[in-house]
Amino acid sequence: MSLDNHWFTEVDITHGTAFSLRITAKLHEEQTPFQRITIYDTTEFGKLMTLDQMFMVTDRDNFIYHEMITHPVLFTHPAPRQVVIIGGGDCGTLREVLKHDEVKQVVQIEIDERVTRVAEQYFPQLCESNQDPRAHFHFQDGIKWMAAAPDHSVDVIIVDSTDPLGPAEGLFDSAFYRQCRRVLTAHGILAQQSESPLLHLPLLQSIHQAMREAGFANTRTLHFPQCIYPSGWWSVTLAGASGLTQFRINEVLNKKFNTLYYNADIHQASFALPTFVTEALPR
Ligand code: SAM
Numbered sequence: 001m002s003l004d005n006h007w008f009t010e011v012d013i014t015h016g017t018a019f020s021l022r023i024t025a026k027l028h029e030e031q032t033p034f035q036r037i038t039i040y041d042t043t044e045f046g047k048l049m050t051l052d053q054m055f056m057v058t059d060r061d062n063f064i065y066h067e068m069i070t071h072p073v074l075f076t077h078p079a080p081r082q083v084v085i086i087g088g089g090d091c092g093t094l095r096e097v098l099k100h101d102e103v104k105q106v107v108q109i110e111i112d113e114r115v116t117r118v119a120e121q122y123f124p125q126l127c128e129s130n131q132d133p134r135a136h137f138h139f140q141d142g143i144k145w146m147a148a149a150p151d152h153s154v155d156v157i158i159v160d161s162t163d164p165l166g167p168a169e170g171l172f173d174s175a176f177y178r179q180c181r182r183v184l185t186a187h188g189i190l191a192q193q194s195e196s197p198l199l200h201l202p203l204l205q206s207i208h209q210a211m212r213e214a215g216f217a218n219t220r221t222l223h224f225p226q227c228i229y230p231s232g233w234w235s236v237t238l239a240g241a242s243g244l245t246q247f248r249i250n251e252v253l254n255k256k257f258n259t260l261y262y263n264a265d266i267h268q269a270s271f272a273l274p275t276f277v278t279e280a281l282p283r
Pocket of ligand 1: 034055056057065087088089090109110111112115140141142143160161162163167168169171193
């Protein structure tokens with residue numbers, strides 16, 4: 001079916017915003033037990049995946065998000081060996097994590113296997129590292145997986161989930177963060193996609209508060225542009241026992257893999273927050 005001059009629009013009723021991409025065809029659509037997965041072809045952004053009619057990932061701009069949810073936290077950790085990804089079904093985060101040679105194992109816990117299988121078909125470049133022997137996949141609820149994980153067994157946890165709705169809602173509360181704190185090693189760090197600093201500031205505040213309540217002494221938010229998400233401005237929040245301001249800058253400057261957005265200057269600049277955000281967050 002040709003949809004020339006048609007648009008896919010995500011309307012955010014709560015915040016009175018909408019964002020559209022011009023589409024040429026709907027390539028796939030299915031209802032899974034968890035969500036509706038739809039794939040479109042667009043005129044300017046390549047392939048688009050939506051989940052329950054919300055923008056999730058496009059060929060053109062996913063690199064910003066996937067680089068910024070992985071490289072700052074991995075270069076902040078002194079020696080990440082064991083990494084866990086909660087969510088991440090499109091596998092773009094997994095691909096970035098596996099660029100770090102020091103990482104020995106990445107376990108991805110995605111509740112909906114169909115997201116990964118559809119991504120393998122329509123976003124093969126995001127899935128190009130899925131056969132890496134260090135990559136392990138579990139298709140189950142990340143909340144349950146974390147509750148059963150052994151103490152002090154993981155160096156970095158990355159929560160690359162959908163918005164705090166439905167199955168993802170429990171990934172944004174102190175009970176889950178307490179489990180993450182128990183599962184992380186002494187210098188372990190949690191990194192979570194933490195929505196828009198402009199539209200979701202109360203949520204960002206509650207994330208910091210819940211992480212502190214769960215025993216993380218330090219929390220720190222970084223931000224970056226992401227045009228397909230509401231407001232076009234997104235964030236990731238880090239939580240750790242030790243400080244989060246030092247990072248392995250020499251290894252960033254001498255890294256052997258390419259990035260299109262992340263670099264040492266971006267690492268430092270992304271943690272510089274506007275006044276209205278710093279005033280809302282705990283010191
Ligand atoms: N980059 C996207 C964003 O920021 O909105 C998210 C990427 S990924 C597609 C989000 C994934 O989180 C989805 O595939 C969804 O199935 C998964 N997810 C939601 N709740 C989950 C849970 N409790 N456990 C594991 N995966 C979950």
